[in-house]
Amino acid sequence: xxxxxxxxxxxxxxxxxxxxxxxxxxxxxxxxxxxxxxxxxxxxxxxxxxxxxxxxxxxxxxxxxxxxxxxxxxxxxxxxxxxxxxxxxxxxxxxxxxxxxxxxxxxxxxxxxx
Amino acid sequence: xxxxxxxxxxxxxxxxxxxxxxxxxxxxxxxxxxxxxxxxxxxxxxxxxxxxxxxxxxxxxxxxxxxxxxxxxxxxxxxxxxxxxxxxxxxxxxxxxxxxxxxxxxxxxxxxxxxx
Numbered sequence: 001x002x003x004x005x006x007x008x009x010x011x012x013x014x015x016x017x018x019x020x021x022x023x024x025x026x027x028x029x030x031x032x033x034x035x036x037x038x039x040x041x042x043x044x045x046x047x048x049x050x051x052x053x054x055x056x057x058x059x060x061x062x063x064x065x066x067x068x069x070x071x072x073x074x075x076x077x078x079x080x081x082x083x084x085x086x087x088x089x090x091x092x093x094x095x096x097x098x099x100x101x102x103x104x105x106x107x108x109x110x111x112x113x114x
Numbered sequence: 115x116x117x118x119x120x121x122x123x124x125x126x127x128x129x130x131x132x133x134x135x136x137x138x139x140x141x142x143x144x145x146x147x148x149x150x151x152x153x154x155x156x157x158x159x160x161x162x163x164x165x166x167x168x169x170x171x172x173x174x175x176x177x178x179x180x181x182x183x184x185x186x187x188x189x190x191x192x193x194x195x196x197x198x199x200x201x202x203x204x205x206x207x208x209x210x211x212x213x214x215x216x217x218x219x220x221x222x223x224x225x226x227x228x229x230x
Contacts, residue, residue, distance in 0.1 A: 048215030056215035
């Protein structure tokens with residue numbers, strides 16, 4: 001069964017450093033998402049991406065964040081200058097085309113900013 | 115803006131028994147989707163069940179079923195014959211059909227423990 005994959009599973013970085021979180025969505029899906037979950041809290045939407053552009057972003061997704069689909073398979077989230085409060089679990093999700101409403105999540109990347 | 119509320123931070127059930135997790139939501143929209151996701155200790159988000167707002171019939175998936183009350187804006191999850199593997203955090207989520215991006219709005223979650 002196809003699944004969303006994410007790498008790395010755990011990333012430790014120092015405050016101020018750039019990180020890139022990688023995701024490979026399900027191959028025939030068209031909509032891509034990033035969510036984050038601070039430990040013990042609910043899952044929060046960051047950004048949605050369709051047709052090679054951002055379709056919606058949340059207030060959390062400020063200028064420090066960017067997303068890219070550099071090729072036909074990868075979907076990346078970059079944080080330019082990490083802050084302590086960026087420590088969280090980051091989930092990538094993908095969804096099929098119109099009429100397909102379920103989002104399938106990857107296993108997540110745990111980001112720890114020290 | 116839409117909101118999703120899960121008022122039970124923790125629930126407990128005896129193995130083989132039935133448990134119901136509550137979820138309410140607030141929206142002015144008439145068309146939307148509702149989902150329940152399971153998050154075991156591995157923290158992977160696993161889709162459990164979905165419900166289309168235009169369908170009056172409650173969705174079922176094996177031991178999982180929902181009680182969807184559109185007028186009351188309530189969407190509870192019933193787990194029958196609970197198993198040890200059902201122990202997890204459960205999140206209720208809302209998806210607008212008027213939002214092109216299709217983002218999910220999650221509740222705070224309910225931690226379910228299953229006692230042997």
